[in-house]
Amino acid sequence: MSPGRETELVVFDVLGTLVDEPGGLRAEIRAAAPAADDTAAGELLALWQDHVAAEQGRMARGERPYADSDTVDREAAELVAERAGVTDLETRDRLATATRRLPPWPDSAAGLDAVARHFPVAGLSNASGPTLLRLAAHGGLRWHQALSGAAVRAYKPAPEVYRLAAEAAGCPPERVLMVAAHAWDLRAAREYGLRTAYVPRPVGDPPGEADDFDLRVESLDELVAVLTRK
Template sequence: MKEIRALAFDVFGTVVDWRASIIREGESLGRRKGLSVNWAAFADAWRAGYQPSMERVRRGEIPWTNLDGLHRALLEELLEKFGIEGLDEAEKDHLNKVWHRLAPWPDVPEGLARLRERYVLATLSNGNVSLLVEMAKRASLPWDLILSAELVRRYKPDPEVYLMAPRLLDLEPQEVMMVAAHPDDLRAAAEVGLATALVRRPLEFGPGRSFRIPESGFDLVAGDFVELAQRLLGREATAGPRRRGAPRPPSPG
């Protein structure tokens, strides 16, 4: 691999545990409002609508809509489907913004702190900017910058989303590593020249529901962010320091 200068992270499922976070907040809402809801099924159904909603934007069936807007439209359908009544608009808005309040996986704080000593850290997510900023503030995620699909009004796996990272950081694509728990995300990043690291998240969809995913074809595979830091920082130490002032090849036009 070429020397990695920056890491770009998928967020939902890779950095944060969306499912457990939504279940927790749903159960709290249920206790306050006297609701009897299968919140695990609710969380799964909400997430299941994620890709189909973005696909409607990609096909031009609906105009550009950020992820908060797509989540809110899905929420209205789910409230009816799960028989959830008695929420006013403020309560619906608060529930919709549970996606801003997702908790990170336990290994994330240590792993990101170690990685940030050596690399520029950025999100590269379909989440909108306000969502990612609020999440970072609440969860103390030490991003150097927030990159969102909203900035180019495209959703992953559109190549323009991935190429935004090296373009804005004045790097070559090979100097940016996409980090994700989802092989399809990584394959799309690799197609435009980014390096790739697969991080295993077997509990993303809940205990007992892990899926066997291919682990070949990526530059690195790690069990969590701490292992990712060990692998990357160890590789850099083995390779030796880059000479200061060493010329870089010209960036592609």
């Protein structure tokens, strides 16, 4: 049977899959701290990413109450600003919202539009609702619904985040196709019962030899072709 006939909803991971998260954050850091060279900008980016990963891990372990991505991003931005010596309050405030201006990959906008002509499409992300709204506007990303882990006060790979997708479509999990560039994300989606499609991105998490995803495509254009094949 065609993969498209088994699908009632196509769900896309956003950060890293549809937009270049590290590249966009690096550009925003360079704008906030223009004196930082490439090496310093890389260290500041790592500081941001390490903080986000550490805090999400603490929340998953119950060591910290849930805080949405806007809160954690602001914390990361403050750490970066302190390290870089950025004192201007307006610059620091803008840096705190850097995730809202991440650039889309070249095929993201057109790929989403093409999929959406045939299937309901949703974004499923750890980013907050306000961030997803502004990311979509900034990058020309059009989906029928934006689903944020903030709705269930959790971050992927918590199963309740993937449950949002099946509940949004009102269908069994196996009728939902999750598209992501991160193998860890797809493993968790598969564990919950969603079908899975891997698309490579320069900043993604490639599958291992043991990963058995339903689809592996090289681009969103190929994904559209596979899903619409008769």
